[in-house]
Amino acid sequence: MTWQGATYHPTLGSCAFEVVAGDADFLRGDSTGDGRVDISDPIHILGCKFLGAACPTCSDASDANDDGLSDVSDPIFLLSFLFLGGPPPRPPGLAECGPDPTVDSLPTCDYSSCPP
Ligand SMILES: [Ca+2]
Ligand SMILES: [Ca+2]
Numbered sequence: 732m733t734w735q736g737a738t739y740h741p742t743l744g745s746c747a748f749e750v751v752a753g754d755a756d757f758l759r760g761d762s763t764g765d766g767r768v769d770i771s772d773p774i775h776i777l778g779c780k781f782l783g784a785a786c787p788t789c790s791d792a793s794d795a796n797d798d799g800l801s802d803v804s805d806p807i808f809l810l811s812f813l814f815l816g817g818p819p820p821r822p823p824g825l826a827e828c829g830p831d832p833t834v835d836s837l838p839t840c841d842y843s844s845c846p847p
């Protein structure tokens with residue numbers, strides 16, 4: 732490659748990258764962040780989406796169906812689980828805190844109901 736009259740021979744160097752665990756552990760479905768999943772969680776998501784109420788600080792927790800989107804399907808999924816015998820939220824689930832095993836583009840999770 733020539734640039735400003737000089738010839739350069741680019742070489743491939745080594746590079747390193749670091750995987751940073753940026754998201755907090757959480758309980759899937761706990762949109763309110765209070766450490767449990769109940770009727771308040773789908774109401775919280777619906778309030779955010781339709782009433783201008785405060786939105787979840789952990790989108791991964793409110794992504795109850797773990798499809799990588801935070802939308803109206805999540806409170807429907809939770810209501811189905813809570814009252815109609817629908818499937819439970821996917822891992823990390825309701826009982827034990829954990830990271831999101833699914834890669835998605837949701838914002839970084841801020842969740843404080845799990846031990847550090
Ligand atoms: Ca909750
Ligand atoms: Ca979802």
